[in-house]
């Protein structure tokens with residue numbers, strides 16, 4: 001199908017437009033965007049700005065009015081839509097599991113359509129259930145109604161991964177779950193994506209979710225016009241304008257803490273103190289701060305020693321300063337380059 005190497009496939013949108021019949025303005029207006037292979041790009045924007053329509057054009061659930069879509073360099077609009085959709089994973093908020101099929105049959109659906117032998121499907125179902133932390137023996141033969149919302153959402157992710165598609169489209173996949181389940185699913189998904197490196201477009205209303213999951217974030221205005229497209233750290237440090245700043249809210253530093261983990265902080269006191277709240281490797285500084293506030297202690301114990309509130313603040317501040325220096329450096333380089341070009345034109 002797609003020209004895929006080990007690193008996955010990129011997605012290119014060119015002047016992509018959708019004008020629904022009877023609407024005065026296009027729902028998606030002239031969007032041009034490159035999604036790099038193996039990255040997760042989060043789409044955030046207000047309700048009705050065209051996130052879902054943009055996504056649905058990529059798997060042809062909505063036909064574009066004009067523009068181009070390429071996946072792995074191949075023209076998506078020239079492919080048969082059914083054939084295309086079997087090679088793109090799709091996860092939606094409403095989950096969309098078939099109620100009359102068991103969990104195993106739901107996950108095995110696309111491999112079956114692709115003509116895989118039964119034994120290969122069975123072993124893939126086992127593998128995927130284990131991957132999303134559902135015991136195959138317990139869940140394979142259950143029906144969706146016998147699962148909790150969070151468990152159903154995991155099955156939805158497993159089903160989208162079934163035929164190992166290089167591309168996944170995820171439309172608010174964790175939106176319908178309660179905050180604790182949601183955080184759990186997000187954390188599991190971060191780990192999974194580190195391993196799988198699929199090319200993913202992830203639609204969310206939640207800027208914090210976009211920061212946590214996205215390698216890059218696209219902040220959209222009405223009609224899917226791009227307000228800013230950059231890494232979470234760069235968007236937090238340098239919002240393009242007031243519109244983007246409004247999305248971030250007033251707590252950019254707190255949000256920045258969610259991008260760093262306790263492993264990024266060098267602890268002066270390297271002792272292990274079992275009487276302090278414990279934070280394992282991979283804990284974000286935001287989570288460590290929450291724990292300090294909840295336990296009423298301005299210290300916690302990380303794998304590299306005793307993490308203090310002061311060290312945590314310094315780490316966040318150092319990150320801001322590093323980013324400012326990098327941004328200034330690239331501005332200076334750009335100005336120098338422009339001077340060189342101007343001199344050579346003379």
Ligand SMILES: Nc1ncnc2c1ncn2[C@@H]1O[C@H](COP(=O)(O)OP(=O)(O)OP(=O)(O)O)[C@@H](O)[C@H]1O
Nearest residue numbers: 020021023027045046047048049050051052053054
């Ligand atoms: N089938 C359709 N026919 C007509 N208009 C539509 C259709 N689908 C979507 N729209 C309109 O297109 C615009 C963009 O809708 P879309 O669902 O893409 O937005 P969204 O950003 O995903 O919103 P939300 O975050 O609320 O899900 C909206 O104004 C919507 O009313």
